[in-house]
Amino acid sequence: MPVATDTLIEAMPTERLKTIANAVIEGKRLSHDDGLYLYHSEHAEAVRQLADYARQRQVGDTVYFATTLYIHPTNLCELSCPMCSYYAKPGWDTAWFLTPEQAEEKVRAHLDRNLTEIHVVGGLWRDCNLDYYQDLFTRIKKLDPRLHIKAMTPVEYDFLAKLHGISVEEVFERMISWGLGSLPGGGAEVLVEEIRKALAPQKITSDEYLAIHRIAHRMGLPSNVTMLFGSVEEPEHLVTHMCRVRELQDDTRGFRTFVPLKYHEENNALGKRKKRLKPKDVNRVFAVSRLMLDNIPNLKVLWNYLGVAEAQELLRWGGNDLSSTNLDEKIIVMAGGLSIKMTKETMSQLITEAGRIPQEVHSGYNGGEAPIC
Numbered sequence: 001m002p003v004a005t006d007t008l009i010e011a012m013p014t015e016r017l018k019t020i021a022n023a024v025i026e027g028k029r030l031s032h033d034d035g036l037y038l039y040h041s042e043h044a045e046a047v048r049q050l051a052d053y054a055r056q057r058q059v060g061d062t063v064y065f066a067t068t069l070y071i072h073p074t075n076l077c078e079l080s081c082p083m084c085s086y087y088a089k090p091g092w093d094t095a096w097f098l099t100p101e102q103a104e105e106k107v108r109a110h111l112d113r114n115l116t117e118i119h120v121v122g123g124l125w126r127d128c129n130l131d132y133y134q135d136l137f138t139r140i141k142k143l144d145p146r147l148h149i150k151a152m153t154p155v156e157y158d159f160l161a162k163l164h165g166i167s168v169e170e171v172f173e174r175m176i177s178w179g180l181g182s183l184p185g186g187g188a189e190v191l192v193e194e195i196r197k198a199l200a201p202q203k204i205t206s207d208e209y210l211a212i213h214r215i216a217h218r219m220g221l222p223s224n225v226t227m228l229f230g231s232v233e234e235p236e237h238l239v240t241h242m243c244r245v246r247e248l249q250d251d252t253r254g255f256r257t258f259v260p261l262k263y264h265e266e267n268n269a270l271g272k273r274k275k276r277l278k279p280k281d282v283n284r285v286f287a288v289s290r291l292m293l294d295n296i297p298n299l300k301v302l303w304n305y306l307g308v309a310e311a312q313e314l315l316r317w318g319g320n321d322l323s324s325t326n327l328d329e330k331i332i333v334m335a336g337g338l339s340i341k342m343t344k345e346t347m348s349q350l351i352t353e354a355g356r357i358p359q360e361v362h363s364g365y366n367g368g369e370a371p372i373c
């Protein structure tokens, strides 16, 4: 049940929180300063109530989830980002490369699991070129044309464009003709250059990252966008990240879901330099995200990054999307995330226990209104 607005304002323990509550109720945009104030406020429960109110008003009580099969074509990568636990170099025991035939077999083996989408993401590797993706996507669509293909990060699209000497537009054009449906939103890290350089110095810049989302949106490809928190950034960098995403969304309306990713320090170079790390209050990051991102409907909670109980709790802090059953996901697992078997039934149960309404998402074929993961 939505909380009454006068009750909400009364529950705010400071004048500033009352002013912010009024703005939220009236649908007014919160400033960067408001975001920081909410982040640092000692009144966590008041911030939670505000985020829960905003969530209820923006998207109601439904919580989405999908049944996603992950295809990671390779973990070989030309870059070596300090925050990454996933990449390998030729000759490493941990390296793999999946041919399109092998990937097809994997999809075929999971077809009886009522898959709703295939999430493709991997390293920057020249054997994974446009011919590779044409073959891969065509095979997936042949198996079941209804499968939604959600693939790759702007970093990978930039790599492909340079590899083939064509524009990013042309890369998208070809990928769309082979079945690409959306972008999952990875690789954003923190869209503040000084932090991005510490996390992934060889990656495209924040401006370039956002410019590729802009192109995708213009060409009719919806996308999600992530935010990596809890490494070397300060709260103001996270709020700046949210403001930059919100600004682009004002122009394009192409983002469906905001995905805060908790940094995991296992198996990566940055994690070894523990003294530099600045862990964040996870609940607060989600609440501030919900309140600042007034133009992005969905806030995704990745239970495999955060733990199942914490994920359930985050549905009270602005979350409205419990991600997916995550079949064969590797990036999070390699960074120390959970690798438990999650069924559709368990997902529904978790959502119902949290007092909300579960809805499975069929990203590619339900009118395009539901969120993507």
Ligand code: SF4
Binding pocket: 077, 078, 079, 080, 081, 084, 085, 086, 087, 122, 123, 124, 155, 200
């Ligand atoms: S984050 Fe992506 S680009 Fe960077 S090393 Fe890992 S796989 Fe490669």
